[in-house]
Amino acid sequence: MMNNKTFWTKADWTLLLPFVIFVTAFVIHYFMVINFYENLYQYHDENVRAEIINAEKQVYNVNLIGNSLLFIFVIIGTILSLNIGFLFFNYQFKIKEICTVVIKSSVIIALIYLILPIIMVIETNIYSFEELYKIEFRYTLSRYLTDFSPIWLRNLLESFSITQVVYILLLTIGIKYVMNWNYKKSVLNVIKIYGVGFLLWHGFALIMDVNFHQ
Numbered sequence: 740m741m742n743n744k745t746f747w748t749k750a751d752w753t754l755l756l757p758f759v760i761f762v763t764a765f766v767i768h769y770f771m772v773i774n775f776y777e778n779l780y781q782y783h784d785e786n787v788r789a790e791i792i793n794a795e796k797q798v799y800n801v802n803l804i805g806n807s808l809l810f811i812f813v814i815i816g817t818i819l820s821l822n823i824g825f826l827f828f829n830y831q832f833k834i835k836e837i838c839t840v841v842i843k844s845s846v847i848i849a850l851i852y853l854i855l856p857i858i859m860v861i862e863t864n865i866y867s868f869e870e871l872y873k874i875e876f877r878y879t880l881s882r883y884l885t886d887f888s889p890i891w892l893r894n895l896l897e898s899f900s901i902t903q904v905v906y907i908l909l910l911t912i913g914i915k916y917v918m919n920w921n922y923k924k925s926v927l928n929v930i931k932i933y934g935v936g937f938l939l940w941h942g943f944a945l946i947m948d949v950n951f952h953q
Contacts, residue, residue: 747843747913748836757842757849761810764852765803768871771856772799775866798868806872810848816940817841817910817933824932832918840913847905851875875900907933 746753776795780788818841825832859871907929915925 747840747916750835750839754839754842757846760846760849760853761807764849764855765806767853767856768868769799772866772868772871795868802868802872806852810845813848814841814845816936817845820933820936821910821914821929824928824935828928828932830918830928836917837914840910840917844906844909844913847909848902851902875902 772795773792776792777788780791818838821837821841822832822834825837855871855875859866910933911922911925911929914920914929915922918925918928920928
């Protein structure tokens with residue numbers, strides 16, 4: 740049986756798991772929503788049905804591209820943040836092992852996309868891609884804001900979700916075994932290093948948003 744250290748440091752088939760889950764999730768999204776609209780409008784004019792379905796497909800394509808880029812960016816950004824941070828604090832580490840930990844930890848991000856359809860089924864009986872990709876934002880700190888809250892605050896709080904907490908937790912566990920640290924040291928260093936990268940990125944994103952909406 741593979742021990743924890745081997746699991747977090749070994750580059751094996753489990754590195755493909757986050758990407759397989761991500762692709763599977765979006766395949767499920769597509770057939771779930773498109774099938775819903777085909778059944779809903781099966782007795783309507785064919786042109787009307789085609790127009791509605793094509794509109795949904797456009798929303799799907801935009802979200803597929805956007806979320807794919809975001810997923811890859813999170814992985815690359817985390818890898819860069821941890822590597823730069825460890826270099827800055829003069830920690831001895833292997834880049835390959837850090838990459839392995841980050842990719843394996845990203846499974847939680849992919850799983851969220853797999854869970855979204857389940858939440859949509861529970862919460863509503865009207866399916867659409869627009870509603871599907873709004874679900875996660877309802878489970879962030881931004882849900883406590885009003886409609887008059889500034890955009891920069893909304894965007895910042897939308898980043899604080901259960902997904903982020905679990906992602907950081909998995910990173911902490913993985914780094915613990917890679918660096919042979921105790922949990923306390925691992926938590927402190929991951930939060931310190933990943934947190935700085937997280938804030939820098941969102942600081943940049945907030946500036947762009949504020950300028951765009953002026």
